[in-house]
Amino acid sequence: MRHLEWNELAAYRARVRGCLLGGAIGDALGNPIEMKSMVTVEAQYGEKGITGLVPDRHGMVGTITDDTQMTLFTAEGWLRGYTRIMTDGGGTETALVHEAYLRWLDTQQSDAPQPELSSPHRTGWLREEPWLYARRAPGRACEFGIPKNHIPDPRGAIDGTPGPVNPDAKGCGSVMRSAPFGLTDASPQYAFELAARCAQMTHGHPTSYYASGAFAAMISHLVTGESLQDAVRLSMGLLARYPGHEETTTLLRKAVELAAAGPATPMTVESLGGGWIAEEALAIAVYAALARTTFWKDHTPIESALLLSVNHSGDSDSTGAICGNLLGARHGDGLLPQQWLARIEGRAQIAVLADDFAAAVCPGVQRP
Structure with a gap:
């Protein structure tokens, strides 16, 4: 458990809230x-694409x-796992x-x-x-992979071999749910490997579970106060230690270079793919979080990054959710767009779950 000063506790709690709520904003x-x-x-x-929350196909x-649904259940499951580790050493x-x-x-x-269930x-x-x-x-990989009841060894090797469930699945469904693995005081490497193992419950392709691990490691660095640039750099360095990392590393490196190269637009986002597969979704989210854009001049930098992450011809909710997790973990919930946050489904319950995390990891953090 963390032992932090009051201001550090407040910052940690804000980042945990920001991570979960920011992901929900990007998703919505x-x-x-x-x-x-x-x-x-x-x-x-219009020519700027969407510039804020708009109705879905049901008018909501x-x-x-x-x-976001799966991210919340990941948080609930890992919170129980973390609590078990604190009481009996874990293993489950x-x-x-x-x-x-x-x-x-x-x-x-x-x-x-x-x-009856x-x-x-x-x-x-x-x-x-x-x-x-x-x-x-x-x-589909999530829905049909979970009932197979594959429970990876929590200390098993992460070695680049295909997992036993859906070994060819490299969709982004394992990445978009993996932010909570980085929210505790475990090391970035632990977060990486736990996320990678849990990804293998549904997505067996190494690129899918490596992208999930790298994302969790980024969140781990961010909630301890690292900058976005350093969180991405350090996580890529960690990723490079594992055999078969090259596919994920290559696209992340492209995202970093593209963010540093010049003005960001929806067209530059699409040069990274559509976000349907794991490494593309993570790369688009990282690019949008790192890049600077004046495309939406009347929006804040965080709003512009979120808009950049979704305005493309692909898996917009997943790339938005991952980008929102990153931005929220870096900046906390106080800097999230409040006019958007106010309209997010389940926002109060999401905040409660985030506070449960903070209270477990830092016992001095209490719910309001």
């Missing part, structure tokens, strides 16, 4: 335009998707995360909590939240 921004080409987006919303504003953290994913799966297969392993307050029972296009 990108949700209405996911899978739409930029030609279509510009025709519908601020709705989150499976990206991956099993507890897997149980949380089973609870998420329950929400996608029912319209409301089902009493209740058991010591399938209970939790998130599972009792009606708003989480909305089915928001869950990824």
Whole structure:
């Protein structure tokens, strides 16, 4: 557990809140335009694309998707795992995360909590939240991989070999849920390897689990106060230690170089891909978080970065969610766009979960 001064505790709590709430904002921004080409987006919303929250296809504003849903269940599962480590030394953290994913799966297969499914392993307050029972296009690898009940050894090697579940799956579904692994006082390497192991529950391709690990390591660096630039650099250095990292490293390096090269626009985002696969989603989010843009001149830098992360012809909600996690972990919830945050689905419950994390890691941090 962390032993920090009051101002450090406040900063840590703000970054944990910022990470989870920022991800929800990015998710909600990108949700209405996911899978739409930029030609279509510009025709519908203007030459700047979307410039704020817009209604989804059901006419609702601020709705989150499976990206945020799974991130919250990851947080619930890892929080239980972290608490277990603090009391008996751990060894069950991956099993507890897997149980949380089973609870998420329950929400996608029912319209409301089902009493007959209740058991010591399938209970939790998130599972009792009606708003989480909305089915928001869950990824196939997640939906069909979780029931296979593959629970990786929490001390097993991360060696670049395909995992046993969906060994060819390299979609971004393991990355977009992995931010919580970086929110505790575990080392960035521990966060990396735990995220990589838990990614293998659904996505066996090494690029998918390496991108998930690198993302968790970035979050770990950010919540301890590192800059975005240093968090990305240090995480890429960690990633390079693992065999078969090259695909993820290559695109991350391109994102960093592109961010340093000049003005950012939706066209430059699309040079990194569509975000459908793991390394593309992480690279787009990193690029948007690092880049400087004047494309949206009447918006703050954080707002502009979030808009940059979603205005492209691809998986806009996932790239927005990952970028929002990064920005929130760096800057805290106080600097998030409050006019957008106010409209985010489930924002109060997300803040409660973040405060549960902060209270577990730093016992001196209490809920208001």
